[in-house]
Amino acid sequence: MKIIVPIRSVSDPERPIRVDGIDVRVTRWIVSGGDEAAIDEAVRLREIHSDVEIVAVAFGTMAEELVLSALARGADRGYIAEIEDAGPRGVAHGLAEIARREQADFVLMGDDGETGPRLAGMLGVPQAAHVGRIELLGGGVRVDRRLPRLRETLELTLPAVVTLARSTHLPRLISLYDIVAAREKPVESINIDMPITAGVTVVESQAVPAERRLRMVANVDELVSALREEARVI
Amino acid sequence: MKRLLVILETNGTRVRASSMAAIEFAQALAVPFDVLIAGAPSSAAEADAWTGTGAERVLTAASTELAHPTADRLAALCGRLMDEGTSLAGPSTMADVLARVAGALDLPMASEVEGFEMSGGQPAVRHATCDGRVRQTARVDAPRAVFSIRTGIAKPAGHVSAASAASAVVALDTSDLPSDTTWISEATTVHTRPPLDQARVIVAGGRSLGDAAAFEQYLGKAADKLGGAVAASGGAVHSGIAPAAQLIGQTGQTVAPELYIAVGISGADQHVGGMRNSRVVVAVNRDPQATIFRVADYGLVADFREAMPELAEKL
Numbered sequence: 001m002k003i004i005v006p007i008r009s010v011s012d013p014e015r016p017i018r019v020d021g022i023d024v025r026v027t028r029w030i031v032s033g034g035d036e037a038a039i040d041e042a043v044r045l046r047e048i049h050s051d052v053e054i055v056a057v058a059f060g061t062m063a064e065e066l067v068l069s070a071l072a073r074g075a076d077r078g079y080i081a082e083i084e085d086a087g088p089r090g091v092a093h094g095l096a097e098i099a100r101r102e103q104a105d106f107v108l109m110g111d112d113g114e115t116g117p118r119l120a121g122m123l124g125v126p127q128a129a130h131v132g133r134i135e136l137l138g139g140g141v142r143v144d145r146r147l148p149r150l151r152e153t154l155e156l157t158l159p160a161v162v163t164l165a166r167s168t169h170l171p172r173l174i175s176l177y178d179i180v181a182a183r184e185k186p187v188e189s190i191n192i193d194m195p196i197t198a199g200v201t202v203v204e205s206q207a208v209p210a211e212r213r214l215r216m217v218a219n220v221d222e223l224v225s226a227l228r229e230e231a232r233v234i
Numbered sequence: 235m236k237r238l239l240v241i242l243e244t245n246g247t248r249v250r251a252s253s254m255a256a257i258e259f260a261q262a263l264a265v266p267f268d269v270l271i272a273g274a275p276s277s278a279a280e281a282d283a284w285t286g287t288g289a290e291r292v293l294t295a296a297s298t299e300l301a302h303p304t305a306d307r308l309a310a311l312c313g314r315l316m317d318e319g320t321s322l323a324g325p326s327t328m329a330d331v332l333a334r335v336a337g338a339l340d341l342p343m344a345s346e347v348e349g350f351e352m353s354g355g356q357p358a359v360r361h362a363t364c365d366g367r368v369r370q371t372a373r374v375d376a377p378r379a380v381f382s383i384r385t386g387i388a389k390p391a392g393h394v395s396a397a398s399a400a401s402a403v404v405a406l407d408t409s410d411l412p413s414d415t416t417w418i419s420e421a422t423t424v425h426t427r428p429p430l431d432q433a434r435v436i437v438a439g440g441r442s443l444g445d446a447a448a449f450e451q452y453l454g455k456a457a458d459k460l461g462g463a464v465a466a467s468g469g470a471v472h473s474g475i476a477p478a479a480q481l482i483g484q485t486g487q488t489v490a491p492e493l494y495i496a497v498g499i500s501g502a503d504q505h506v507g508g509m510r511n512s513r514v515v516v517a518v519n520r521d522p523q524a525t526i527f528r529v530a531d532y533g534l535v536a537d538f539r540e541a542m543p544e545l546a547e548k549l
Contacts, residue, residue: 017367024368092337113345114333117305121337126306126414129330142418148428148461153418154304166431197376199342203358204371212515216533220544223516223534231514231531233493234460234549
């Protein structure tokens with residue numbers, strides 16, 4: 001059973017983001033917590049079913065650090081994927097190529113709203129997004145999806161793509177031994193070619209929040225009406 | 235962009251009101267569009283409610299297999315209906331279906347669209363990126379794309395532009411849909427509040443609430459009315475009146491909900507850092523000098539013991 005897990009970087013929420021014209025400059029990148037949770041989940045499955053192999057694929061900024069952190073966290077092998085676009089479309093193309101090459105059984109990742117389902121559509125395989133729990137069955141997986149006000153249980157045949165719901169996941173503790181051992185594990189660099197298509201061009205960027213203009217309200221009625229009609233948030 | 239297919243979200247039998255956002259997008263774009271409703275055999279009856287939206291056709295895909303629609307089946311239906319000129323739009327709650335279609339057809343996708351304007355004949359959509367920290371306007375240059383429309387206010391189905399020609403209702407062939415995904419069961423969790431980082435609305439309390447019972451009493455009802463979550467400031471957690479899992483701030487969670495209501499929270503830096511990316515911030519505090527008002531869009535100087543029950547009632 002071969003599980004592929006992407007390892008991506010995200011902007012550090014504790015550090016500012018600078019908007020420079022239309023460009024967005026992230027001052028500090030950190031490992032995606034969702035993808036860390038995916039590695040931890042794959043390791044948990046390996047503890048139950050010993051014939052599981054975990055292959056991590058790092059993309060984008062700090063890819064070398066990312067793949068090492070995935071190997072320290074328990075992945076068996078790694079890839080560093082060189083790709084022009086490290087956004088959802090690029091990552092999906094990269095994972096599709098590697099999943100095909102490795103004949104992977106499933107791809108597991110943190111939820112960013114697009115990449116997982118995009119990959120599943122590309123490969124034409126079943127998918128489940130916002131998953132809380134995974135259970136391996138012979139030739140398939142059973143998953144519990146965590147939706148607003150609903151828990152839905154599905155069974156998917158393999159190969160499949162599963163994305164994990166965001167949660168207050170506490171990452172497993174890694175030992176110094178794990179970190180040292182990570183350097184001995186095999187890592188391969190791979191160049192991903194993808195077709196360039198006319199896509200989406202950014203014309204304006206703005207840091208959030210822009211200036212907040214405080215409006216004091218006199219009573220609850222005024223507040224409710226402001227939220228409904230003006231802010232249009234309820 | 236020549237044509238649009240709008241997929242509405244159903245719970246298997248009824249169309250969800252959140253789908254209205256996608257219809258409004260189609261109406262505003264002013265391109266010919268069709269509407270797709272998929273679900274159990276009884277869901278075909280939902281078509282009539284949408285024939286006055288200005289859509290050319292309301293397409294129904296109704297079968298027992300679709301009583302619990304899965305992403306692969308819905309995406310397959312969309313794929314069958316989209317020729318080279320057709321784009322796809324749907325509510326952002328269906329992002330997993332929309333993104334699957336984007337992958338199958340290798341189309342660009344604009345996620346969580348909040349609004350748009352026309353730029354050089356193409357739509358330029360506004361959406362939040364970077365975990366909600368940046369708002370961007372991005373022009374869609376491709377001849378077709380997939381759009382997920384941020385669902386916000388649920389408008390009643392009657393609230394549509396009047397005087398449109400009624401749409402034709404067409405029943406689709408639902409045979410030969412993918413069958414690699416099997417629905418097993420589902421359970422509603424009406425009383426569970428969403429996790430903080432998924433909640434669209436968060437009602438947070440400070441130390442001045444006094445005790446855990448007050449937290450539930452004054453914040454819980456408003457949160458439930460809005461389908462939101464309850465959170466706490468550092469002061470509340472450290473004085474033991476709220477659990478650490480609810481902490482928002484420097485050592486707790488960072489959130490970016492649509493609506494953040496800070497009740498009896500002074501507004502110290504450690505807390506503000508965790509919620510400053512919220513789209514709309516409301517502060518309710520007895521002290522008109524409280525720092526929290528500096529990071530709020532709306533402020534109400536009031537005692538939470540009176541204001542919060544009233545708010546819960548009027549929501």
